[in-house]
Amino acid sequence: MEDLQTLTHESIELLKQLISIPSFSKEEEETADKIAEYITAKGVLIHRKGNNIWCYNEHFDKNKPTILLNSHHDTVKPNPGYTNDPFEPIVENGKLYGLGSNDAGGALISLLTVFLYFYDCRTLKYNLCFAATAEEEISGKNGIESILGDIGELDFAIVGEPTLMQLAIAERGLMVIDCEAMGKAGHAARNEGENAIYNAIADINWFKSYKFPKESSLFGPISMNVTIIEAGSQHNVVPASCKFTVDVRVTDAYRNEEVLEIIKANIKSNASARSTRLKPSSISPEHPIVQAGLDLGRKTYGSPTTSDQALLDVPSLKLGPGDSARSHMANEYIYLDEIEDGINLYIEMLKSILI
Structure with a gap:
């Protein structure tokens, strides 16, 4: 397993680079390139379709169930109320400012860090699939929906969105x-x-x-x-x-x-x-990953907002650093310690079922 402190530092630097690259829905090619470049440099084989990137743990075993770790790298267009440059990653008083920092860059790089942390572990009970996907903000058909047939069979998913690391076990x-x-x-x-x-x-x-x-x-x-x-x-x-x-x-x-x-x-x-694609989603409160979160002091709730969960046909938990209330706001930001704490919490939750 790679050193977690180093991985966390590198992933935050990646987030800063992603903020500096405009990645509106359907225009995410350059952020997909950057994510692919970062993962490939770690010696991980990536798969790409359109602006979607996905990869698997080194010792993938087709006889084991697979957990999807998913978040998106597209953003909405900046709120007219911005006083900062939305594409300039600014760190001030422990906050990282920039478009997409909170929704959902913090969750994206946190899940990627977790994937890389477990990447070469030989004793996993589950496979891991990390997917950085496009067009989430518009529920586009060239996002996660377009690669589900390529990813293969999944057991359940963690969808990275800003939830203050509380457990969104259902979504409208x-x-x-x-x-x-x-x-x-x-x-x-x-x-x-x-x-x-x-x-x-x-x-x-x-x-x-x-x-x-x-x-x-x-x-x-x-x-x-x-x-x-x-x-x-x-x-x-x-x-x-x-x-x-x-x-x-x-x-x-x-x-x-x-x-x-x-x-x-x-x-x-x-x-x-117009469409019946955006389905309500849920995961049982008794599911092991939910129980792992509860054991760590997290609380469950139902999320009123829609995410890529709506396009998944497996149980899914929405969970991530950052606050949904900051999504799409002017001068969007995420606290750096939210990212660090989020990475640690993801790892502790997954350890309880992976190893």
């Missing part, structure tokens, strides 16, 4: 539903036609008041909010169509497809989901 899914209420055009002065807006109102009221029978123990009820509405062309024409959009945050009590069918069965408007 997301569906965006496009609806269209139909009517019949007519002249408003003569009270002709059938007003599609009035037809839409009935369905909108259903979205506002409906309570799904099952509730999540972590999240409570599914939430549905109408967020966009569009109808009419001029003041004296009764509209024949009214389109509206619904933001649906699905919990672990239902699959996305089940929620969509319930919606269709209860409204008169035509309804279609």
Whole structure:
């Protein structure tokens, strides 16, 4: 095993380099190059597809289960409120400033450090696969979803996102539903036609008041909010169509497809989901990796935000240094000791099940 203090120092230097390279979603080629260069210099064989990089522990055994250690290296565009240069890694009062430092650079380099720490260990009970992936911020199809078939069978995953190193054992899914209420055009002065807006109102009221029978123990009820509405062309024409959009945050009590069918069965408007890809996800509180975290004083919670967990079909735990409240904020930062503590906690948790 490589010296942990050296690995931690090197990984923080890598994070500074990543901050200095713009890596907006779909534009991550240069950060992928930098990550690949760093891992290759450690003597590790990498695999690459698009802007996704992944690798396995030295003594990979196909007869053992595999743990995925995953985080992303794309960022959103900088908040207009920045007073710092978002691409200049500045260390001040123990904080590392820069775009992507907190979301999710700190988690990314922490998981990479952990992977390299265990890389050449011969006595692991599990294989390790580290993956630095693209397009997480836009849930893009050229991110982690594009390499799952190449990575191979997985047992469970740790997804690195800023959680203050608390255990996010479930995550809401997301569906965006496009609806269209139909009517019949007519002249408003003569009270002709059938007003599609009035037809839409009935369905909108259903979205506002409906309570799904099952509730999540972590999240409570599914939430549905109408967020966009569009109808009419001029003041004296009764509209024949009214389109509206619904933001649906699905919990672990239902699959996305089940929620969509319930919606269709209860409204008169035509309804279609833009995608059912972003699934609710969870891992049992009794899972060994969760129990390892609890034994180290961590707490479990349900995360309201969406990550690459939504695209995984295996149990997954969202866990990482940094604070979700800082994500996408101006002058984004992460504390250096959060990274150091995060690395140590990841290692202690994994030791309890790996060795």
